[in-house]
């Protein structure tokens with residue numbers, strides 16, 4: 001039973017990648033994943049050159065650029081991989097797309113919907129391929145669930161539930177601790193994107209966000225998101241980052257249910273982020289056997305293996321001259337849900353995604 005969950009790779013892995021940003025996520029995930037995939041990283045740039053030099057040495061990257069212009073004028077760079085805080089992203093996208101580089105943007109694409117729309121327009125007008133590093137779609141659990149759903153083994157889709165209850169105080173990211181929009185914007189955005197990928201876009205959402213007494217972060221760290229998905233399907237994301245006991249009680253689970261089957265398991269990366277462990281998955285389908293749960297082992301993890309998926313899909317889209325499935329345009333829908341969640345909290349009401357159309 002091949003669940004075809006490993007990221008598809010481009011035929012040509014020789015396209016030159018240059019990274020902008022040499023922080024935590026690049027060290028923990030981008031570069032390890034590209035090494036696993038065999039992608040060609042030609043250079044790296046960070047406004048703090050000590051960081052780029054350190055990673056260049058650690059990952060044997062040939063060039064450390066002194067400026068953005070130096071990176072953008074390097075003809076061996078075809079793809080620019082952005083890994084900077086969202087505030088810095090719009091300006092970098094404008095410059096890199098004007099230089100004709102294809103782009104893997106970081107998530108969140110932008111901190112306002114207007115900026116995200118502008119990024120989409122800038123990339124479209126520049127005629128480049130632009131994708132977003134919304135990589136949970138390529139985690140083993142979500143890709144395997146996608147295969148199971150596509151094969152019809154769940155029947156009519158009814159319920160998508162992702163539930164997380166862990167301790168993560170965001171101590172490594174001082175800028176994250178200061179942001180007033182934390183959990184939906186920086187974390188549940190992955191679950192939102194994955195549920196969209198599996199179930200389609202919701203018509204309407206209702207959100208709530210809360211804090212933990214005395215927490216060090218400015219933004220919400222406990223959230224609930226209800227989504228009215230197509231037909232009779234509903235989505236629920238519940239996320240708490242303030243678990244008060246030991247990790248043996250933590251959970252990070254998913255469960256996708258339909259009229260004919262159920263797939264369920266754990267998102268391993270959340271148990272000891274960013275090292276994590278393998279995802280788990282089990283499923284049953286009346287269309288195969290109604291008395292048996294299949295429990296295949298999944299190789300690889302959300303972090304870093306899924307990062308091969310986002311970059312691999314962008315490279316495949318360049319090769320095949322089509323839009324990547326994680327395109328900036330597609331990501332606007334994920335962001336409608338994120339910004340809709342904040343609107344829902346502040347106005348204490350359900351928000352229809354149609355409210356964002358025509359903006």
Ligand SMILES: NC(=O)c1ccc[n+]([C@@H]2O[C@H](COP(=O)([O-])OP(=O)(O)OC[C@H]3O[C@@H](n4cnc5c(N)ncnc54)[C@H](O)[C@@H]3O)[C@@H](O)[C@H]2O)c1
Nearest residue numbers: 021022023024025026046047048083084085086088106107
């Ligand atoms: N895709 C994911 O799952 C995932 C996971 C974690 C973080 N992220 C995102 O990645 C981004 C970076 O996160 P991080 O954890 O590596 O943060 P970090 O603070 O460790 O690193 C950010 C780096 O960007 C550099 N930088 C900032 N502005 C720059 C600019 N204009 N030009 C060049 N360099 C610049 C900083 O000097 C720093 O080295 C954030 O947007 C974060 O949301 C994504």
